[in-house]
Amino acid sequence: MDRNRVITYVAAMVIVLTVLFGNLDLASQAVILLLALAAIIWARRAYFYFIKANRIYSAKDRSRYPEAMQWYIKTLKAGISPKYTVLASTILIQEGHPEQGRASLEKMITKGSVKDEALIGQAKSALSLAFYVDRDYERALSLCEEVMKTKYRDNVLYINICTYYLALGRVKDFRRTVREFSQNRVTSPALLDLQIVYEMLGGNWKGAYVMLRTLFDKASSFGFADPYVHMAQVWMHYGRSEEAVKMLDEALEKVTFRPVTIISRQFIQDLLSRLQDETSCNATMAACDSDPVSVINGWMPEKAAPDDHRFASQQELEEAKQAAIEAPDTSDESIDEKEPDTELNDDDEEWLRRHGGA
Secondary structure, rough: OOOOHHHHHHHHHHHHHHHHOOOOHHHHHHHHHHHHHHHHHOEEEEHHHHHHHHHHOOOOOOOOHHHHHHHHHHHHOOOOOOHHHHHHHHHHHHHHOOOHHHHHHHHHHOOOOOHHHHHHHHHHHHHHHHHHHHHOHHHHHHHHHHHOOOOOOHHHHHHHHHHHHHHHHOOHHHHHHHHHHHHOOOOOOHHHHHHHHHHOOOOOOHHHHHHHHHHHHOOOOOOOOHHHHHHHHHHHHOHHHHHHHHHHHHHHHOOOOOOOOOOOOHHHHHHHHHHHHOOOOHHHHHHHHHHHHHHHOOOOOOOOOOOOOOOOOHHHHHHHHHHHHHHOOOOOOOOOOOOOOOOOOHHHHHHHHHHOOO
C-alpha cells in the first residue's frame, strides 16, 4: 500500500475516532478534525493535479500544453494510482518529457506491487516509447516482446512492436505480427495503416492503393502523418511526383507532430524539397521506391536507386484506380479516430470522487 493511501486511511480513522469516542472539548476536536482533513487533502493532492492537467490537455489547446505537462509532472511526484501513472507518463513521453515519464514507469514496474497483468503490459508498452525516442530500438522492442509473452494485447502494443520491428528492419517479424492482429476486426486507423504497409512491403502496391483510398474515404484527416506519406509512396512507386507532393502538403497542413511520432515534420519538408526540385525529383522517387522501409521509418533513403530502376506502369495504376472504385462499399463500417484516451469518462470521474480527487 502506498504512503498516500496509508495517510488517508489513518486520517480517516482519526476523524471517526474523534467524532465517536473523543472526550475532548469542541475546540480541540475541531483542531484534530481540521488537521486530519488537511492530511487527507495533502495525501490525495495528486488527483487534483491530474484532473487539472487532463482538462487542459483534453482541450487540445497546444499553447497551454506546457502548463498541462507541469501538472502531470506534479501528479507523478505526488503519487497516484498505477492506472493514472501509466496515463500521465505516456502523455509526458509523447509530448517531449520522456525522463519524467520513464522514471515513474520504471519505478512502477520494478517495485513489483502491481499484479494486474494488463496494467504492467500497458506500463511496459508506454515505457518502450521513451527508448524509441532515444533510438534504442532493441530495448524498446524487448519491453514489448516481454508483454507479448503474456496474454495481454491491445492496439498500442501492436502499434509499438510493429514500429520497432520496422525500425530494426525485421520485416518478417513485422508481417507475422500484422497477421496476428488482423485475425480480429480492425478499427484503429494506425493498425489499418500497418495493414497497408504490410501490402506495400509484400509488393502489392495496387492493393495498397485501394486500401489507402478506402481509409481516406472513411476519415477526412488523420492525427498522424503515416497514411499521407504512405499514399505519397504509392504515387512515387508509379512515378507520379505531383500527386505525391499534394499528399505531403496535406500532411503538413493537417497533422499535429509530436516528438514520439514516426514521421517528423522535418522529414516531410526535406522530402518535399527534393520532389519539388526538377534536378532531384526522379532520383528521389526512385530511391524511395527502392528502399520503402526507410521512408516508412521516416528516414531519407541513403542509397541511390539502381540505374535501371523502373517505376510501375501507368496501366497498373489505372487498374488500381478502377479497383478502388469497384471496391465494396464499407461506408457503414466505422473506424476509431480517437487519439490515446486522455478524457475522463464517467467511470473515471466516479473513481476520482471516491478517492478524494473531486
